[in-house]
Amino acid sequence: MINKRKTKKKRVGIIGAGPSGLAQLRAFEAAKHAGLEVPEVVCFEKQSNWGGMWNYSWRTGVGKYGEPIHGSMYKYLWSNGPKECLEFSDYSFDEHFKKPISSYPPRPVLFDYIQGRIKKNKIRDYIRFDTTARWVNYNDETEKFEVVFDDLKIDKTYTEEFDYLVVASGHFSTPNMPYFKGIEQFPGQVMHAHDFRGADPYKDQDILIIGSSYSAEDIGVQCHKHGAKSVTLSYRSNPIGVNWPESIKEVPLLTHFKDDIAYFKDGTSERFDAVIMCTGYQHKFPFLPDEFRLKTKNNLYPDHLYKGVFFNNLPKLIYLGMQDQYYTFNMFDAQAWLARDYMMDKFEMPSRRERRVDIDRWLEANDKLEDSFDHVDFQGAYIKDLLKLSDYPDFNVDEVGVMFKEWLKDKDDNILTYRDKTFKSVVTGTMAETHHTEWMDELDDSKERYLYQEESEEALEEVVGKQPV
Amino acid sequence: MINKRKTKKKRVGIIGAGPSGLAQLRAFEAAKHAGLEVPEVVCFEKQSNWGGMWNYSWRTGVGKYGEPIHGSMYKYLWSNGPKECLEFSDYSFDEHFKKPISSYPPRPVLFDYIQGRIKKNKIRDYIRFDTTARWVNYNDETEKFEVVFDDLKIDKTYTEEFDYLVVASGHFSTPNMPYFKGIEQFPGQVMHAHDFRGADPYKDQDILIIGSSYSAEDIGVQCHKHGAKSVTLSYRSNPIGVNWPESIKEVPLLTHFKDDIAYFKDGTSERFDAVIMCTGYQHKFPFLPDEFRLKTKNNLYPDHLYKGVFFNNLPKLIYLGMQDQYYTFNMFDAQAWLARDYMMDKFEMPSRRERRVDIDRWLEANDKLEDSFDHVDFQGAYIKDLLKLSDYPDFNVDEVGVMFKEWLKDKDDNILTYRDKTFKSVVTGTMAETHHTEWMDELDDSKERYLYQEESEEALEEVVGKQPV
Numbered sequence: 001m002i003n004k005r006k007t008k009k010k011r012v013g014i015i016g017a018g019p020s021g022l023a024q025l026r027a028f029e030a031a032k033h034a035g036l037e038v039p040e041v042v043c044f045e046k047q048s049n050w051g052g053m054w055n056y057s058w059r060t061g062v063g064k065y066g067e068p069i070h071g072s073m074y075k076y077l078w079s080n081g082p083k084e085c086l087e088f089s090d091y092s093f094d095e096h097f098k099k100p101i102s103s104y105p106p107r108p109v110l111f112d113y114i115q116g117r118i119k120k121n122k123i124r125d126y127i128r129f130d131t132t133a134r135w136v137n138y139n140d141e142t143e144k145f146e147v148v149f150d151d152l153k154i155d156k157t158y159t160e161e162f163d164y165l166v167v168a169s170g171h172f173s174t175p176n177m178p179y180f181k182g183i184e185q186f187p188g189q190v191m192h193a194h195d196f197r198g199a200d201p202y203k204d205q206d207i208l209i210i211g212s213s214y215s216a217e218d219i220g221v222q223c224h225k226h227g228a229k230s231v232t233l234s235y236r237s238n239p240i241g242v243n244w245p246e247s248i249k250e251v252p253l254l255t256h257f258k259d260d261i262a263y264f265k266d267g268t269s270e271r272f273d274a275v276i277m278c279t280g281y282q283h284k285f286p287f288l289p290d291e292f293r294l295k296t297k298n299n300l301y302p303d304h305l306y307k308g309v310f311f312n313n314l315p316k317l318i319y320l321g322m323q324d325q326y327y328t329f330n331m332f333d334a335q336a337w338l339a340r341d342y343m344m345d346k347f348e349m350p351s352r353r354e355r356r357v358d359i360d361r362w363l364e365a366n367d368k369l370e371d372s373f374d375h376v377d378f379q380g381a382y383i384k385d386l387l388k389l390s391d392y393p394d395f396n397v398d399e400v401g402v403m404f405k406e407w408l409k410d411k412d413d414n415i416l417t418y419r420d421k422t423f424k425s426v427v428t429g430t431m432a433e434t435h436h437t438e439w440m441d442e443l444d445d446s447k448e449r450y451l452y453q454e455e456s457e458e459a460l461e462e463v464v465g466k467q468p469v
Numbered sequence: 470m471i472n473k474r475k476t477k478k479k480r481v482g483i484i485g486a487g488p489s490g491l492a493q494l495r496a497f498e499a500a501k502h503a504g505l506e507v508p509e510v511v512c513f514e515k516q517s518n519w520g521g522m523w524n525y526s527w528r529t530g531v532g533k534y535g536e537p538i539h540g541s542m543y544k545y546l547w548s549n550g551p552k553e554c555l556e557f558s559d560y561s562f563d564e565h566f567k568k569p570i571s572s573y574p575p576r577p578v579l580f581d582y583i584q585g586r587i588k589k590n591k592i593r594d595y596i597r598f599d600t601t602a603r604w605v606n607y608n609d610e611t612e613k614f615e616v617v618f619d620d621l622k623i624d625k626t627y628t629e630e631f632d633y634l635v636v637a638s639g640h641f642s643t644p645n646m647p648y649f650k651g652i653e654q655f656p657g658q659v660m661h662a663h664d665f666r667g668a669d670p671y672k673d674q675d676i677l678i679i680g681s682s683y684s685a686e687d688i689g690v691q692c693h694k695h696g697a698k699s700v701t702l703s704y705r706s707n708p709i710g711v712n713w714p715e716s717i718k719e720v721p722l723l724t725h726f727k728d729d730i731a732y733f734k735d736g737t738s739e740r741f742d743a744v745i746m747c748t749g750y751q752h753k754f755p756f757l758p759d760e761f762r763l764k765t766k767n768n769l770y771p772d773h774l775y776k777g778v779f780f781n782n783l784p785k786l787i788y789l790g791m792q793d794q795y796y797t798f799n800m801f802d803a804q805a806w807l808a809r810d811y812m813m814d815k816f817e818m819p820s821r822r823e824r825r826v827d828i829d830r831w832l833e834a835n836d837k838l839e840d841s842f843d844h845v846d847f848q849g850a851y852i853k854d855l856l857k858l859s860d861y862p863d864f865n866v867d868e869v870g871v872m873f874k875e876w877l878k879d880k881d882d883n884i885l886t887y888r889d890k891t892f893k894s895v896v897t898g899t900m901a902e903t904h905h906t907e908w909m910d911e912l913d914d915s916k917e918r919y920l921y922q923e924e925s926e927e928a929l930e931e932v933v934g935k936q937p938v
Binding site for chain 1: 525527528529530531533534535536537538544603604617619624625626643644646648652653654655656657658659660661663664666667669670742743751753755756758759762764
């Protein structure tokens with residue numbers, strides 16, 4: 001009897017146990033706690049631990065089992081937006097840390113927060129780690145996804161069937177790296193931001209960063225903070241344009257290299273020790289037949305996704321977190337809750353044509369956006385649209401939008417001190433603490449150091465094993 | 470009529486257009502030139518050009534289309550064995566270069582040589598570039614391989630059927646990278662040899678190399694040649710043990726790091742600027758179901774391959790070049806010629822049990838080998854076994870073995886000058902030229918510089934654009 005019931009259950013496959021995949025697991029867990037019968041859910045994660053990007057790896061290139069490394073994060077990475085803008089509305093920072101913390105925590109602290117919610121809910125059992133999806137076949141007759149998995153640890157492949165497939169494999173993992181004439185002869189290190197693991201090797205060096213993205217901005221500032229002699233950012237269309245410190249500057253696009261000299265569009269040239277390409281990422285889904293692949297550039301509303309998640313040609317194929325992002329964890333949650341309701345037959349899917357009309361409406365609005373403030377408002381409107389459709393705990397999206405705009409202004413004002421500012425949680429009303437050390441003076445990004453409460457200099461020294469800065 | 474004949478033709482799929490895949494194409498082309506009817510052959514190559522390893526890429530991590538980078542070669546890579554030991558017996562160095570050259574050419578010169586034979590035979594038309602194999606299904610009913618390919622350039626997947634599948638995708642592409650305690654906190658660059666692209670960034674630095682392989686030996690020497698302050702090689706079991714110059718030394722295995730200090734098994738410790746892991750490669754076939762994967766460590770006679778090529782459980786699945794290698798191009802040829810004959814029904818496959826007995830005989834012999842000289846003899850015997858079975862032009866395998874032993878002694882004597890030695894071709898009888906510049910003084914690895922014939926210092930200066938060394 002139990003067996004029969006079990007086999008009748010719908011099956012959901014989730015690819016990836018990063019913030020998006022974990023949001024999906026959490027969404028089902030919330031329904032289960034509410035007494036609802038949920039489908040059988042299995043999550044497959046290529047890495048040995050959850051957290052996606054937030055699961056730092058010292059490795060670059062490929063991992064232990066020869067799969068491309070997922071993580072693009074680096075040592076000394078601190079949140080580049082206020083934590084109040086990404087707070088889970090069902091698990092606050094206060095609940096996790098039991099005390100107010102600053103608005104811009106380092107990676108290990110945010111990773112700890114992400115894990116808190118799912119540890120509490122025993123979500124680990126749903127995840128098969130060290131397992132990568134090799135190939136997906138959608139069977140038109142059975143209307144099921146047949147997915148070939150590769151259990152990397154034991155070098156074993158197997159196939160499983162799912163009624164729904166949730167692709168939560170991220171889109172900041174596969175570097176986009178253009179060619180520049182002469183780069184093959186550049187004698188120094190050339191790498192993509194994806195392979196950047198910390199600024200230490202660039203001490204006293206002249207660094208060329210190509211790009212004007214968040215990566216370019218943050219890696220540039222990190223290199224400056226950790227002792228690079230100079231940082232030059234080369235932009236294609238527009239400079240980042242904040243108030244840079246003296247040793248950071250922006251120049252137009254690189255045209256070519258001759259040995260270790262880089263030449264730029266404005267006719268200038270300069271010698272560099274190393275090149276870091278912050279030239280973005282590709283949406284890449286090698287395990288999917290191309291007709292099911294989301295083919296898009298990084299933007300706020302990728303085409304072909306109804307409500308930003310349901311693949312319009314086959315809504316049982318669900319993509320999470322594929323948007324360019326202001327809102328992050330809370331947006332993934334809002335998406336996952338809606339996706340869950342659809343998979344539990346609690347959200348009625350409109351017709352394909354209706355979906356198309358809805359998508360087009362968002363695409364048109366997206367086309368009209370002019371500046372960053374518009375982008376924030378647009379993504380806020382998208383999230384409000386999602387929140388209407390599920391029971392994910394409501395949060396004040398507009399107030400978060402105000403914080404994003406504040407943050408944008410703070411960065412413009414001073415790129416080196418914006419992380420010293422504090423914001424107020426829309427979930428708990430708690431005002432963030434000012435951190436014990438100004439960001440530019442804080443060279444240790446460990447959780448222990450971050451959460452340390454000042455009592456005496458000696459205590460801190462004991463905790464972190466080095467002279468406090 | 471023609472169509473009908475065409476559809477009746479057997480189809481051969483070759484994965485990879487490196488030296489092994491190209492040898493397979495060349496083998497079929499030779500049969501075609503001899504007037505035989507050959508199967509329909511298609512070769513699929515992930516990269517945009519042929520040559521496998523020899524097709525140098527400045528990229529590391531993933532390529533233009535987000536696939537793992539194949540190449541492990543670097544700037545200033547020179548052959549680390551005499552070219553006379555890898556000469557094609559159907560296309561000599563004399564035929565290609567029209568004059569004697571030295572015994573240890575740089576990579577671009579050997580790449581040029583590899584291409585010469587296939588350009589002459591218009592082999593390019595058989596190859597679909599920028600195309601990777603995603604997944605192979607062997608259909609027991611049709612007895613065909615159904616292979617899903619991904620045309621990376623146009624982001625399109627498609628399936629084709631083959632009677633035979635030749636896996637020539639190499640096994641020096643997927644890094645094996647062990648973890649050492651504390652490595653995640655090492656502040657300098659940490660990379661696998663696969664991602665090493667040249668010694669320049671290590672000028673005046675103290676470099677730690679982990680491993681005692683060819684990569685360790687050669688990257689160590691390259692770093693020394695190009696100005697590293699010191700090179701330390703850490704070995705697991707045995708040191709390389711050649712006469713190192715003063716600034717290169719070998720130490721026992723690394724136990725752990727503490728910041729930038731490495732600790733070794735013998736209790737010593739030292740500070741380093743960068744770590745290069747020359748810790749070998751994995752045989753990795755992500756596109757194959759695990760029951761068809763060759764699962765082996767790098768060794769001279771991987772189990773499960775009859776005559777070193779036919780997968781014993783399914784001989785229509787053919788692996789080329791999967792052995793650890795003294796002999797290279799000429800061994801791939803001997804393998805490809807035999808594989809061709811089998812695919813053209815000209816080589817009768819013995820029973821599975823007979824094949825097993827043959828494999829076991831080789832495995833037993835392999836187990837008894839004691840030193841490098843034994844290894845050379847063993848691989849020589851294997852190649853002679855292959856040569857008996859096909860019409861690949863015979864060559865003096867024993868004489869090549871003698872050269873390998875000479876080479877091993879030369880390296881022992883002086884690791885910095887062994888590349889200045891010369892050998893005599895077993896194909897043409899030609900004695901190699903002494904190169905115009907001693908290897909340690911030659912910092913330019915271009916083909917132009919290499920093939921330059923000294924007339925005047927000024928002429929050379931003109932050719933290579935810099936002061937001759």
